[in-house]
Amino acid sequence: MSGRIRTGADLTRDTEVTADVCVVGSGAGGGVLAEQLVARGLRVVMLEEGGYHTRAEFNMRESWAYPALYQEMANRATDDQSVLILQGRSVGGGTTVNWCTSFRTPKRVLDFWASHAGVEGFTEAALTPHWEALERRLHIREWPLEAMNRNNRVLWDGCARLGFSRGLIRRNVNNCADLGMCGLGCPIDAKQSMLVTLIPDAVERGLDVYANASARRILVDGRKARGVVAELLDPARDAPRGITLTVRAKTVAVCGGAINSPALLLRSGLTGRGNVGKKLFLHPVVIMAAQMEEPVEAWAGAPQAAHSHHFSDRGPGRVGYFLEVPPLYPMIAATVLPGFGAPHQKLMERLPYTQVTIAITEDGFLPGDDGGTVRLRDAKERRVHIDYPLRPPQWEAFRDACKVMARIQLAGGAREVYSLHARPVRLRPGDDIDRLLDAAPWEPGLVRVATAHQMGGCCMGKDPDTSVVDSTLRYHELDNLFVVDGSVFPTSLGVNPQESIFGVARLRSAAVAASVS
Amino acid sequence: MAPEAPHSPGRRSLLRRGLIGGALLAAGGAGLLAFRPGRRMPAPPGGLRVFSEHEAAVLDALAHRLVGALPGWPGVEEVGVVPVVDGIAARTEPSVQAELKQLLGLFDNALAGFLLGGRLRPFTRLDPADQDRVLAEWRDSRIALRRTGYNALRTLVLAGYYQSPLTWRPMGYPGPPGDYLQPDAEVWLGGTSPRPEGNGVFHPEALR
16 A cells, blocks of 8 residues: 655644654655564654755756755855855755765775774675665666767866776666756756655655655654654645644654754754764865866766776875866855855856866865754744854865865866865966965855765664664664664765665664654 | 754854844934935836845945956846846745845945945945955955855845846857757656656657
């Protein structure tokens, strides 16, 4: 018997439903978990704060996609605006809008969790069967070199010329038409997101999904979670309708992602001895743009096909980073590319010839690198405080990465490269890259920093004094509350996160199921 | 364990939080300079939902300087940057709207301009070259909060302009590949209706 997918418009009065498990969030964590739970015969209700949007609406326009599919209309940021936060918000969560890049969790990261956080059971041997099953269902496979778009090709060729290691990226796509619009919702359902794979799989087996249902509070009684109270949002206005949906459940699984999960716990009075909302890791990204002689059209073709992890391990005391490229759609390009007035408009006139490379810094591995913090604002506000102090080792990594990216882009044929400083540093072949970039200001708000990967905030670990959930993802102080998403990672990942979240959710679905009683 | 009351640090708005904070906002309500009126902009057809006529005038002035006016590009009015940004702001929650209004007010505030940049005229009454100097001051300021303000307003205005398909041609963007739009695709809601086969499986032959 099939479940149903409802939206915030479908309920007309306060409603109460019951379930074995209430899954809060429908992204990489919630999607996999829900599917695994219904496969075990459990009755599952899923709450998603964002809307239910499908290919019928995916018009590949940023003006539609950002308000509909992203947190805070793709304008989420740290309080000081120094880090722009791109994060999904609709049924499917980040998997509906990500760029399809799929990596297994690196062994060095799993080892670090075991040695530094006392995490148990997250080994390659334990995760491999889960990764393999997911890779089959989600068609995760290497994107062929001959299909690589020109934006990626600059990184690929530049790395080869400079002797940097490089690799091809695996993507979760099926019959992909290579449109490049992944960030705006796949109009042909080629992207094997949770929206079109495991969530409908689970609905066919009884999962009930409520979209536009914003979980406000977990009901707690002694050592037990008893359910979740959600506020229904009007899908048209994305504002509360004044109707609540209460899910009474034997087990609650919070899967809202690295910012919204800690926020829900905090709203529920669950502070995890002060650890909830701490150790937020963002893979902070710095960006270099290049002007090429030939058209790049970085909006077209599989957005991410090449990567380099050559600078992932830069030695003790240094923050590592890895290199990829982003798709360049007009609106996001306009807000991210530097300057104002005519100089900015000239950059926009060169959009088809613009190549962009990003360096994704790996946070959470150095002593004292505690990442950022999520805190509540006024009780009435849905927005939360997000602080992320960028520390000296990160600034060093940013500067180093921008130099490396400039060299790669120039080696890849760029006629000019510029940084994304508020006043961009322009570099031409033959310029002294080190001197010019060293002279630039490396301070918050003076150079564009962004993140598309959010991790941490409900860190997993052995010690309840320093972590939020144990190695089964159970909240330390309750018997039947779990956090199953990227927020449990004790560090960042050093790779794009979706497959790591899939794997963790599938591995620990057994523990969640076992708690139902 | 009884749930504690949610942690409430109290309302700390964008502007009260930082350095400009207390002094300027307190003074902003009192001094003579603070009342030097900036320009007002008549409400566009359809009205404004969030911003006052004065705030709209600040936005309009900002948009003219931030966007640029190279030949071949649509104008700020043609795109309707002010009503678009007003519409974007209308979709944010009230606290965000209040911060934006505060920020626009401070940007035009003559007292703030005097204390921070030695100018006695509101931003909206400066000539374009001076307006650009003010923007550069905010952008390059040693005060983190002004940089925050610059980045927030710049992002909002540029998003408001570049959301328009009128900007596609001058930047050489062909627009989305229209052949692939599927507005009639079935939206599956579960229940008794069978899951459509195309949901999760793409059939190229189904196109066209």
